Amino acid sequence: MLKDYKGACHIHTEYSDGSIPVSDVIKSAQDAGLDFVILSDHNTFLPKQDGWEGWHDDLLVIVGMEASPRRDGHLLALDTQPLTDNRYVNSEKYKYMTSKDCLDDVVSNGGTAFIVHPLGKRKISFSIILQAWHDWEHNGFAGIEIWSYMHDWIDDLKLSNLWHFYRNPNMQIKGPDPELLSLWDGLGQKRRVAGISGLDAHYRKIPFTKKPFFTYEELFKTIRTHVLLESDLAKSDEAIQSVCDAHKEGRCYVSFDLLADATGFNFFAYSGDRTYYMGDEVFNIEKKIHFRIKSPHLAKIKLLRNGKIYSESEGTSLEFSSAEKGVYRVEAYMEGRPWVFTNPIYVR
DSSP states (O other), X not given: OOEEEEEEEEEOOTTTTOOSOHHHHHHHHHHTTOSEEEEEEETBOHHHHXXXXXXXXXXXXXXXXXXXOTTSOEEEEEOOSOOOTTTTSBOGGGGXXXXXXXXXXXXXXXXXXXXXXXXXXXXGGGTEEEOOOOOTTOOOOOEEEXXXXXXXXXXXXXXXXXXXXXXXXXXXXXXXXXXXXXHHHHHHTTSOOEEEEEOOBOOOBOTTOSSBSOOHHHHTTSEEEEEXXXXXXXXXXXXXXXXHHHHHHXXXXXXXXXXXXXXXXXXXXXETTEEEETTOEEOSOOSOEEEEEEEEEEEEEEEEETTEEEEEEEEEEEXXXXXXXXXXXXXXXXXXXXXXXXXXXXXO
């Protein structure tokens, strides 16, 4: 049985534009009950060089980097190798490169890349202009950010409703963008593309208010990525590699844990004596494959094939058998609100 560990990804600190020390991020993550966090400051791995990566009591800190071209799409780089000769420790060069060149550079240095906020975002009133990713034929990225808290929250934001959004932030969360999910389903029919979550956490203080827009402890209780591992994470020497590999291979799912902690949610398939988990590819299957979904809470569970609903039920489980090839993934909703989005099982 795979073990379920929850964490938060796409977090900015004072090393770029997060305005908060890593020590505060660690305390907030521990208070929120996370198992790991992935930092992603812009164009730098300096937190890794400064020794922040690794275990801090029961919290694993992984240092990634958001490669951030000024006029192009962004990507999260994870690198489990030791940094030598200042290898992209402070990569200001990425500001002036194209997204393709950034991706090529990360991959050539042995890193793993995930496209973040893939559709971009324009909110002129709030000085937000983020370019969309365009080079979808490039096979160098391992996955994409399918659900970002801040980009979901800001989607319908206007100056006229800013106070309401500030007072009731979590009521504005609608789920992954359908256009993005459709794009992800299409990519999955060509090759394995992992889906991960992000917070895009930045410390922001509003004038004339007592508290910042979002505290990190509040954000860490919302959208998380749960990784599924074969061995215990606790203080393992291979912990960083294991968590990064789970993201890369899609051995994970995304959930809005503020509704309910999704720990224990499971989507797997079996055929004969073989069992397949999220992220697995099944080739040349001769018999029907049997899908099984188990939920720790009552939910509306949907099994999708190539982006279309294939079967659904209300409850804590769903079982379905099929002989059709396709990209199978699961969505779950609680009281009509988006809750869990799994990575696919690919039947080729």
